[in-house]
Amino acid sequence: MTTASLMTVLHPPLTRGDRARRATVTLLTLVLIAFPFLGHAFQGLGFDLDIGDDDVDSVANALAYATLALGLNIVVGFAGLLDLGYAAFFAIGAYTYGIFTSFQIMPAWSPFWEPLAALGLVAKYHQAAGDLVHFTLSFWLALPIAAGITALCGVLFGTPTLRLRGDYLAIVTLGFGEIVPIVARNVPSVTNGAAGLNGVMAPTLFGFNFRVDPTPYYYVGVLLTAFLIFVSFRLRDSRIGRAWMAIREDETAAGAMGVDHVKTKLMAFAIGAAFAGMTGVFFVAKLQTATPDMFGFPVSVMILVMVVFGGMGSVWGVTLGAFVLSLLQSWFLPSLTQWAHGIGAAVNNDWLQHIDLARSTELIFGIILVVMMLFRREGLIPATRKQDALSFEAQNVAGVRRGGFDAETTRKVLGDMSHAPGKLLDVRGVTVKFGGLTALNKVDLVVPAGGVVAVIGPNGSGKSTLFNVITGLVPADSGSIQFDGAEILGLKSHEILQRGIARTFQNIRLFANLQVIDNIMIGQHARLKTGLLGAVLRGPGARREERAALSRTLDIVTLFGNRLAPRLTQVVSHLSYANRRRVEIARALATRPKLLLLDEPTAGMNPAETLELAEQIKTLHEQGLSVLIIEHKLDVVTRLADKVVVLDHGEKLTEGTPDAVRRNEDVLRAYLGRAATDAANAA
Amino acid sequence: MTTADVYLQQVINGTSLGAMYALLALGFTLVYGILELINFSHFNVFMVGSFVGLGMLELFGVEPNAAALTGFALIGVLVATFAVTMLASGLLGVVIERVALRPLRNVKGPAAMITTIGVSYILFNLVLLGVGADAKNFPSPLPSISFAIGGAVLRLREILIWIASLLLMGGLTYFVQFTKMGKAMRATAQDPDAARMMGVEVDRVIIMAFFLGSALAGAGGLMFGLYYNLTSYVIGFTTGLRAFTAAVLGGIGNVPGAMVGGVLIGLIEAFGSYWISAAWADVIIFSILVLVLVFKPAGLFGRLAPNKS
Structure with missing residues (x-):
């Protein structure tokens, strides 16, 4: 029995379904790329798909949630670390960009800033009382910087806490998720407190300013999501990904097999945090404001629901989960509400005419969480596929061997x-x-x-x-x-x-x-x-x-x-x-x-x-x-x-x-x- | 007010808050001791409890500006309100266990914990949709009697909280230490399988733990309303996190530890708010949580239950 012949027998089960999946992914990518123009295109053909700017904006938001879900999936799905304060890293990324592109911190101008101004990182802000510094960090530069800062925060926070048992880790992260918005609220000199940062710069690309047009953000979101999906897959199928899963399955055995759990967990935490940090930059650039309320516990729960709904550990699953639940808020529930009102009017039911399902989004999230845990823990797209029984041929692929090893x-x-x-x-x-x-x-x-x-x-x-x-x-x-x-x-x-x-x-x-x-x-x-x-x-x-x-x-x-x-x-x-x-x-x-x-x-x-x-x-x-x-x-x-x-x-x-x-x-x-x-x- | 008066006032405030946290912490500790499960739904069972209490008081005709009750009427209303609130919250806990947690009892991993988060979130949003986002006035049947101790003020509500929580904690200690069910509970916390083989009905023990813990949380919710004169759908979260810290501080799974931990957290909150700022109270308490978990995970008094694995 040679290794090569073993591979030929194993090849089909290892790669089965790859072609179908590749076709699906290609098709979805094409639809995503064309989406903002589908409305116009079909209008030209005489159909009205009713895709407007607000729809492009909804999908752009869904993409932002998908990137968050992908990040949390690395922490919860791959490494099995239940993080209930994931939004904290989202907040840190968001404020990093917000602070360095708004008018919040403005030191007095001095020659020290000249070289930075030449690099475009700061600008001189003229005022009668004396010139001030206006930070103008580029969006494109902010993405890797925020990723680095949040990863560092992940490591700093994780170093003492990742030694804790899984359930303690959950409560500590919950507390961390609570604390970050409180800190943001309590240090108004840096964050402008509860009112939040205003006047955050929109990204520019080759002189084109994104402003508030959803389409360019949409494409940045598509690219970011694609990038993070790619990174997720590469990591999953690597030495690092295997170590994460080993820790998730049995920490003691993983250690005895040579996996350094503190380091490996920190990597998961840092990578997850970096994903959230980049998304924070994207989100704040898109909204051009950042307030502490945008990053509270409900956001952490929402991302967790997306991961659980899609399938913990499943890259496509969590992406789909984030899309479905995000669009549930912006598309499906409003439509359902409209229908309910219609039915209410038809049957003359007062309650149905005034129902507003969009207000129940979070209630629905809670129900989804419980129902998924009770009835389908593996999520919409399970991370591990069901396995067929071995065929007779496969069972006898290798020669029978009794006695000692060769x-x-x-x-x-x-x-x-x-x-x-x-x-x-x-x-x-x-x-x-x-x-x-x-x-x-x-x-x-x-x-x-x-x-x-x-x-x-x-x-x-x-x-x-x-x-x-x-x-x-x-x-x-x-x-x-x-x-x-x-x-x-x-x-x-x-x-x-x-x-x-x-x-x-x-x-x-x-x-x-x-x-x-x-x-x-x-x-x-x-x-x-x-x-x-x-x-x-x-x-x-x-x-x-x-x-x-x-x-x-x-x-x-x-x-x-x-x-x-x-x-x-x-x-x-x-x-x-x-x-x-x-x-x-x-x-x-x-x-x-x-x-x-x-x-x-x-x-x-x-x-x-x-x-x-x-x-x-x-x-x-x-x-x-x-x-x-x-x-x-x-x-x-x-x-x-x-x-x-x-x-x-x-x-x-x-x-x-x-x-x-x-x-x-x-x-x-x-x-x-x-x-x-x-x-x-x-x- | 002299400094000593101010400190005395903080002790009064801190022990009252702490008594409330202790009641809530007991629920975490009872369930954790037996199931090794952090029950996040407990946060909002507490919150629901405060609304049940509000409903009961309104039912008894206690209005914000109505005349205060006295004598037997006052005691009757208080006892009835506490009893109904605790019963309702206790039953809510039992329903949660029966519907959402029992099917997951033997499932490994974080499934059960995630479910409790879901349940907590459902309760949170049901109350939000039901009563709205505004904080509700919580009428007090207590006459506004207060005693001056030096410059510090001791009000009737603090005395009520002390008495009620002492009674409840004493009752729980008696139950756990001296009744047959309490003994079964302690045995199950040590080793559920061995307890089952000795004839303990583990399902009943677990239901009892949820009932007692949730009933105490309900009483805590009612005290919250009486203390702050308001309630809102958001109170479960921060209060719950503080009470959980109290349970961890006292050694989670340890019943007397939860009581002491609760009072300590109450005092830390009162003095922290005085010395630093109320806005940072949660940051201080959370830092304590992390420090205790990292450096002394068994808490100040250790866990009574051994570490099952």
């Missing part, structure tokens, strides 16, 4: 495993306490380079805690852990992974709503370099890296024969239990580990599957990978381990070869109790 592919996957003999992992005197309970008491453990060490012990003896402390998920109270000659105790879990320790979890922690392929790609996160800019630009380097990562993913999958290969594009929560265990091992192998920690890898597997997995671990060992394994099945332990460490009540009872440990009386007592040992002795 040696050559294993070598390719593991890479250079040559190592100097000696201690790879050296745990010394590690103590972990949870309140009054000592989970580990001065535990020592050595994994020699290239060795397989098994940890056994009754439930509650501290085995998983040992794994957690090695991988940085639990802090130690004392002791030291050296890996490859360097201290790793105190490092964060993603840093420990970078050093070369990968793990699986006892209760399987995959990224449940992602595909097999994405799970394994996320495993490579720490070994790839593409950053935000690289992901958006997708230059030759980024492309090459992505291709190599994909090819490596396919190599890893081929190791498991037809177990995983046909299911590459399946969401992992749909897989069988044993296959989920295999994906977790595949994900760990993807991280290029030097040491692999397996926490009860065969739990819940039948004897045949257990044997298969034991053989596979043996192949990994033979090809030079060091393994530390927690296992209850003693035949597996005997088959694999060079050395067995026995834990009981958080202390190391003994260690030795599997045979020696088997005969050790203390071990028998810990496992079976005193009576059983006596019985064994008597027999």
Whole structure:
């Protein structure tokens, strides 16, 4: 089974529907471009579509909301961070442009301003009492500047708060969204307070001033939306996007797979904020005023409703959601009101004649939010499509493979495993306490380079805690852990992974709503370099890296024969239990580990599957990978381990070869109790 | 007024406001302790409660310029108003739980929290459409008796708020600590599955938490009206955020913590408004919220419920 043939089989499911989608998008783009002229064009043909300036203006507003929804989608949809104060960033962007293009702040003129005046950033404002400075920041320059400032605010606000649990983050962002308008109201010297900024400059392009004509704004909105859709897709399908989704699915597992969550979350927050900042500039330039009331909680809720309605995490979904709900306000509800009045007049119903549905917009938004959550959480256009069952042909795309891994592919996957003999992992005197309970008491453990060490012990003896402390998920109270000659105790879990320790979890922690392929790609996160800019630009380097990562993913999958290969594009929560265990091992192998920690890898597997997995671990060992394994099945332990460490009540009872440990009386007592040992002795 | 008088006045104002925040914070804490859910609908259950109270007072013929009631008439009207307001708000909470939250109980992620935002928004807009955007006068049945303590003024409304909230908080503490249902509630907060296996009807416990929390919020809403002599559809939001901060400050999930946290937030608001400016009160309180969450997420008194995951 070669990677190339695997790709040909997988190709249709990976790209199915692309042509139809491309056609739809092209058509929509054409309609959007032609829209402001459709009225005139059809009038010429004898139809009256009744598209006027106010309609162009409505769509321009819808475009502004679409850009906001796209930004919030990155924060809420991709990274899973519920931000209830998103409008705050919208406000910051808006005021940035507003303040630097209005007559709000006017310092006295001095020669200092001359060079800036030459650049067109300020103008001299003549007054009898002395000349003043009038800031005249160009709209086009303001877009990137506001994006930068809001991104910076996002980072400043996010640094302390993004460590919080998801629900606390929601309330803190809600407070932030509340505070920004209050500050705007309370510092009138900068913002003109509640009355708001007036006389904000309209954009000019090559000497043409936009003024209040909606059409040029409309086209700026189209371009901005298109740009942000493009950026959203590029980010989603990149190393960064995968890291966001990993964090959304399981933060702990993401950290253990090498994703730095603080940094990754900050990126989402900053990018989301930057989108809002640019939209703020656009919005204020269009309205030529900015007041604190434009950015309150209702705006944050409205954007959230748009994202939820369209489909959290779905780029087309949130764009559509923003369009539908924005036009609901400006088009559909007024029309419905008119009809209601008409019907009211016909049936002579006073209430119907005086109803005004546009006033109920926000009520409708609240109802949409609840109804969507109760009945269609995935939104109008779900981010993950429903999957068809595998065809018989697809199921057998890869050859059946039983027993160990193919040696050559294993070598390719593991890479250079040559190592100097000696201690790879050296745990010394590690103590972990949870309140009054000592989970580990001065535990020592050595994994020699290239060795397989098994940890056994009754439930509650501290085995998983040992794994957690090695991988940085639990802090130690004392002791030291050296890996490859360097201290790793105190490092964060993603840093420990970078050093070369990968793990699986006892209760399987995959990224449940992602595909097999994405799970394994996320495993490579720490070994790839593409950053935000690289992901958006997708230059030759980024492309090459992505291709190599994909090819490596396919190599890893081929190791498991037809177990995983046909299911590459399946969401992992749909897989069988044993296959989920295999994906977790595949994900760990993807991280290029030097040491692999397996926490009860065969739990819940039948004897045949257990044997298969034991053989596979043996192949990994033979090809030079060091393994530390927690296992209850003693035949597996005997088959694999060079050395067995026995834990009981958080202390190391003994260690030795599997045979020696088997005969050790203390071990028998810990496992079976005193009576059983006596019985064994008597027999 | 001497400085000491001014401070005393701030203490009087702060503890009255704080008692109201504490009642509201208890609702957050009861629900969070059991469901680990920030219930945003609580904000506006409080607001609806104040309108129910207004309606009851009008029903009893209490008008802005009518003569104040005295004696048994006053006590009767107050007790009846509090009782009906609390019952109505409590039932509103139960309906919200039953219709909008129970179907989502086992759904992972932010779905339930987003739903509470939606419910909150629905209540907010229903009241806006129903009674309009203008603040409504809130008539008080209380005679305008006040006591001068040095230069500070203690009015009957503050005494009423103190007594009512002490009674309610005492009642809640008794309920949680000493009744069978209260014990079931504490058990569910520790471990819902274990509680269920021991025969606790978890659904009833959750309904009870929503009922009690919402009823207290309703009482808080009524106090808001009596204290400020007005109510409006917007009051839920800022008051709710302050009360939530109080719950976090006291350690969310912790019933006595919510009470202390409420009073502390009330005092911080009163003194913050005096020393700095009322316009910045929310900024101060919000900063406290962030600082507590970042540096001491368990609050001043820690959570009673362990962190379920």
